[in-house]
Amino acid sequence: MALMLAALLLLAPVGLRLEWQAPAGCPNGELLRARVTDLVGAAAVEQTSLGATARVRGKAGRWTLELTLVRADGQDRRMLSDPDCRALTEAAALVLAVAIDPRAQIGGPDPADSSPDPSDSPPDPADSSLVPLPPGEPAAPSPVPADMSSDNPRPGAAISAPVPGDSSAGSPRIAPPVTPTAPVPKDSPMPRARKLQLGLRLGAGLGFTRLLPGPHAALDLGLGLEGRGWRVELAGLFVPPVRGVAASGPGIGGVFRLAAGELRGCAVPGLRGRPLVFPLCVGLQLGAMHGRGEGNGLPVSQAARSMWAATRFGGALRWRPRGGRIGLWFGLDAIVALTRPAFVTAGGVLVHEAARVGGQASLGVELRLR
Helix, strand or coil, rough: HHHHHHHHHHHCCCCCCCCEEECCCCCHEEEEEHHHHHHHHHHHHHHHEEEEEEEEEEEEEEEEEEEEEEEEEEEEEEEEEEEEEEHHHHHHHHHHHHHHHHCCCCCCCCCCCCCCCCCCCCCHHCCCCCCCCCCCCCCCCCCCCCCCCCCCCCCCCCCCCCCCCCCCCCCCCCCCEECCCCCCCCCCCCCCCCCCCEEEEEEEEEECCCCCCCEEEEEEEEEEEECCCEEEEEEEEEEEEEECCCCCCCCCCEEHHHHHEEEEEECECCCCCCCEECCEEEEEEEEEEEEEEEEEECCCCCEEEEEEEEEEEEEEEEEECCEEEEEEEEEEEEECCCCCEECCCCCCEEEEECCCCCEEEEHHHHHHHC
């Protein structure tokens, strides 16, 4: 847009070329041009080669103006902000007026204002935004309003109020140049602490030692609360029915299943900013193992239940895209039985006794709830 405007300036007749875009409720471009004409005169506006594009964005109470000035020697961009869109338009008119004629006397009436002409009453020093200069003081090239920042900062002139009672007050002019300083952001947001995350994990695993007779499947569903570097999880574990045969009794066997609740605590190290973390967990399982005898060697089939208590510890890999809600979980755990359920027939035949140490590999999906 700036390049197009520069080309127009070289090809078209002289005169202020102004492109103005503003939401409804703000002054239009005709009012802005009229205000500039009122400040510097129609002749200066018609003879200048200055080009300008201005765009107002935002909403009532929070307006921002991006103003780009294009001259033969380059361009300059300004950013202005004000809660009043009319005040923002007036500031843009002041910048354009001084860019057209640095010797312009700023103080004419605002055509967008329906209030009486200020020339009908004595000026009030408290309402003025300018300071007079002693005779012979050089004028500044362009003003920089207090709430304006520039992407191409250059030394400019600041507009300020005169001191009441100053006898040297004369016609208003531009104050001496000042070195612009970097704007201090208002209400800078403080860095927020990382929020707690709540996740639901569904996993399926394979047990590969004789906690139950032979390899067996395992299902678990856990609800986890996670912070920075830690995780606490409450889960339920279920092992579907597994059949086993007594080693010393032909025709004698049983069907066994396991259900337990588990509380786990984990340290969750990981690479900062990476989607992969490495939970290291230890947990306590409490539940019951259920067995029912079967086989043609049993005259009567009976069922029994025995308490189950075990510890589980191991590591896992969890991958979840940054900012995503669904992740993958792979874990490998060792299980140490604190109780060893044993199932014996009425005739004293041992059908199954849980091993002391077991293991389990699991693969799951985790959904982040918040």
